[in-house]
Amino acid sequence: MSEMLIDHTRTAFENKFGAAPEVMVQAPGRVNLIGEHTDYNDGFVLPAAIDYSTVIAARRRADRIVHIVAADYTCAEDQFSLEAPIERRDEPMWANYVRGVIRDMVERGLPLQGFDMVVSGDVPQGAGLSSSASLTVAIGRLFATLPGLEDVRPIDIALAAQRAENNFVGTRCGNMDQIISASGIAGHALMIDCRSLETTPVPIPAGAAIMIFNSNVQRGLVDSEYNTRRRQCEAAARHFGVKALRDVDQAMLDARGGGLDAVTLKRARHIVSENARVLAAADALGRGDLARMGELMAASHASMRDDFEITVPLIDQLVDIVRNVIGSEGGVRMTGGGFGGCVVALVPDARVTPVRDAVTKEYTGPNGMGATIYVCKASPGAGVVPA
Incomplete structure (x- = not known):
């Protein structure tokens, strides 16, 4: 994860909201070493999380408004209330990835509250390195920092992110991208059983x-x-x-x-x-x-x-x-x-x-x-x- 990306996201938050963020989270992209199109067939995959990430700088709000600024899209903004139904937008598409994860967590009865946040990332987009999973998992990880969500596990975040893509964005993806983004281990690939969701760390050889x-x-x-x-x-x-x-x-x-x-x-x-x-x-x-x-x-x-x-x-x-x-x-x-x-x-x-x-x-x-x-x-x- 790039220190430059962290500094850029923090500075963008300070410039927008006039104060330092209370919390920052990151979620990596991934590369799949072997096991293509096997995930949605309940099979096996062997991905690794990579050192390109989505970073979010945020602070909690006293109300239930979610305010997102996309630093990589000329600071475009989206805002909605957790008190009202969270609807899909025609544009911008990035907002639906954010909204989809949050709506899934609301529907599961988790005690959410509002955030101001700035999102930025260096996962190459459109290259097959899962910039979308990196974004959705980062959103889930941010909300998991809230009081009362201490028991939310990486696999819970991954599955919420997958449901957001499947049910809200409309992409029929498997679960590999979200699981490795949520659960990656430094120096290792993960063999994932996409049916049982069991993960087995596999070391990348030295050298x-x-x-x-x-x-x-x-x-x-x-x-x-x-x-x-x-x-x-x-x-x-x-x-x-x-x-x-x-x-x-x-x-x-x-x-x-x-x-x-x-x-x-x-x-x-x-x-x-x-x-x-x-x-x-x-x-x-x-x-x-x-x-x-x-x-x-x-x-x-x-x-x-x-x-x-x-x-x-x-x-x-x-x-x-x-x-x-x-x-x-x-x-x-x-x-x-x-x-x-x-x-x-x-x-x-x-x-x-x-x-x-x-x-x-x-x-x-x-x-x-x-x-x-x-x-x-x-x-x-x-x-x-x-x-």
Whole structure:
């Protein structure tokens, strides 16, 4: 988390409200090392929280008015009362993420009161690093500082944030992004069982860096295609007579998959094989076996390209550039919903500069843009920023 971001948010609050904030909270973005589109299939994922965050500076009010200032949107404002029904707005869209979490907490009978707050963040937007989950979890974490909410757990905040996106904003996302933002552990990825919500910390090997490459390919199809993929997965689960594709293994797929149409079979094959890869990856990463992790990440990318069909040529090219530099010493794959966005790599520290140089030299994205490169640390989940 950037000290510059903290200072910027604090200063913006002081300039707007004429006093220092009483409390500051943060919630990180995330990158998913492996396990794509498995979360809404009740499967397994292996994300890490990253050191890019949403920060909120706030003070409690004596009334039940919530007043939000978005420092990153020319200090645009939203204000509403906790005494009245919290309605969805047509514009600005960012306000609905805030309103959705607060409405969920109100509906659950939590003792909320008003806040003045300024929100700012450095999670890249539109890149698949979960700036929206970072925002919603940060809002939940702020309200969890109120008296009477001491028993609100990270998982409670994560699920409130997911419900806000599902039921208020209208995005049918799974729960991975919110859980890792709320519950991340420094120096570790988390293997998340998206059905039981059990999390298992998996250490990132010493001497390995997480590199993220924003292709700058805008993910224009991601919402409609995401919902299409979800419907296809649900249809496949119904064919097998199970709650979700989490319950289908390779043997069942081989035995009964012939009853599916060709496209739905490919979608199911990705989910079934990806769940197996996540379990194997958690084991490999825990043992510090970057070579095995690299094999699994390569297989994941091929499955997303060929079976789930969510990569695009520039993403495939970017993956190839990185793989040509790191060889068997690490791994690289597309990460996120697909159709653009980011590539993630686990790279030995000694290879960070050669990888950066190769991508800078060899990759050209839309309109002549190169890739935006981030070198990240696995970071803690949401919390109060120390004074």
